[in-house]
Amino acid sequence: DSGVTQTPKHLITATGQRVTLRCSPRSGDLSVYWYQQSLDQGLQFLIQYYNGEERAKGNILERFSAQQFPDLHSELNLSSLELGDSALYFCASTQGGRAADTQYFGPGTRLTVL
Amino acid sequence: GEDVEQSLFLSVREGDSSVINCTYTDSSSTYLYWYKQEPGAGLQLLTYIFSNMDMKQDQRLTVLLNKKDKHLSLRIADTQTGDSAIYFCAESPGGYQKVTFGTGTKLQVIP
Numbered sequence: 001d002s003g004v005t006q007t008p009k010h011l012i013t014a015t016g017q018r019v020t021l022r023c024s025p026r027s028g029d030l031s032v033y034w035y036q037q038s039l040d041q042g043l044q045f046l047i048q049y050y051n052g053e054e055r056a057k058g059n060i061l062e063r064f065s066a067q068q069f070p071d072l073h074s075e076l077n078l079s080s081l082e083l084g085d086s087a088l089y090f091c092a093s094t095q096g097g098r099a100a101d102t103q104y105f106g107p108g109t110r111l112t113v114l
Numbered sequence: 115g116e117d118v119e120q121s122l123f124l125s126v127r128e129g130d131s132s133v134i135n136c137t138y139t140d141s142s143s144t145y146l147y148w149y150k151q152e153p154g155a156g157l158q159l160l161t162y163i164f165s166n167m168d169m170k171q172d173q174r175l176t177v178l179l180n181k182k183d184k185h186l187s188l189r190i191a192d193t194q195t196g197d198s199a200i201y202f203c204a205e206s207p208g209g210y211q212k213v214t215f216g217t218g219t220k221l222q223v224i225p
Contacts, residue, residue, distance in 0.1 A: 002156070033213070043157075043202065043215040058212050090156055103213065105149075105157040 003027065004093050004106035012112045018079040021109045025072055025093030031055065032074040033094070033103060034066055038087035049074055050097035081113045118216035120203055125222045132190040134219045136203030139184065147204040148177065148188045151218070157202065160188070190221075198223045 003026035013019055025032050034046040036059075045058035049068035060066075063081075068074040078085060088108045094101035117139040126132045138146065144165045149157040163170045163177045163186075170177045176189040190197055203216040 002158070042217050045212045045214070048212065056212050092157075102147075102159055102162060104159065107156045 002104040002106065004091060004104050006089075006091055006106035006109050008109060009107065010110050010112075012114065013081060014114055015081055015083060017081050017113075018077065019081065019111065021076040021078070021089050021091075021111075023074045023076070023091030023093075023106055025074070025091075026104055029093035029095050029104070030072065031094045031097050031101070032068055032072070033092045034060075034074070034076050035090040035092065036087045037090060037108070038084075041087075043090075046076070048097075055097055078111070083113050086111055086113045118203055118205055118214050120201075120216040120219045122217065123220050123222070125224060126193050127224050128193060128195055130193055132188075132193045132197065132221055132223075134188045134190075134201050134203075134221065136186040136188075136216055137184055138186065138203070138205045138214075140205055140207050140214075142207045145206045146177075146179065146186050147202075147206070147213070148175075149202040149204060149215075151200045151202065153199075160201075193221075193223050195223045195225055197221060 005024045007022045031050040033048045037043045046060040047066050048056040052068050063079050066076045090108045092103040092105045120136045147162040148160045151157050161172050174191045178187045200218040200220050202218045204213050206213040
């Protein structure tokens with residue numbers, strides 16, 4: 001158990017809908033990273049937050065957004081969903097804000113868009 | 115930009131050693147990681163090495179780094195069926211940078 005929690009574990013929705021994925025980092029960790037894992041794209045870095053502020057941005061679509069709250073949990077919002085958004089979404093946390101810090105991954109949320 | 119490449123598949127017999135290879139392109143000081151992903155599960159950090167090191171050993175795992183060729187390998191001694199998983203190599207340049215993952219190598223251990 002990495003100490004990182006993600007909810008829900010599975011999510012099934014329809015095209016055009018909007019969903020919110022939630023991540024709680026390990027106790028004491030200030031930074032949260034979001035990743036998307038799909039068969040055709042592999043594991044892609046989406047976005048990083050550190051202590052409530054956006055720190056780095058990767059291959060995140062404009063339809064997606066994220067935020068980190070004062071209690072350090074983070075939410076990833078996916079809107080106008082398309083079939084191709086079906087994937088495993090992971091979050092990871094680190095103590096500091098450096099990506100070079102060891103990242104601890106949550107179990108992931110499997111999103112299926114029908 | 116950064117690019118990390120791995121072979122897609124490796125099959126070994128139980129008890130043999132497994133060697134999973136990875137090449138990366140970033141030339142700056144960087145951290146290099148190995149993660150394991152079992153079916154239906156998240157990524158688990160196995161080990162990491164900084165680019166000023168040549169080797170790191172942790173129980174059955176040995177990481178070798180050839181900085182000149184930008185080649186990283188993970189050796190698993192006495193491979194067990196429980197080692198069957200996908201292994202991801204990843205790199206992260208020092209500083210506030212993103213992590214780039216390889217495509218993953220699926221390790222199949224034959225009993």
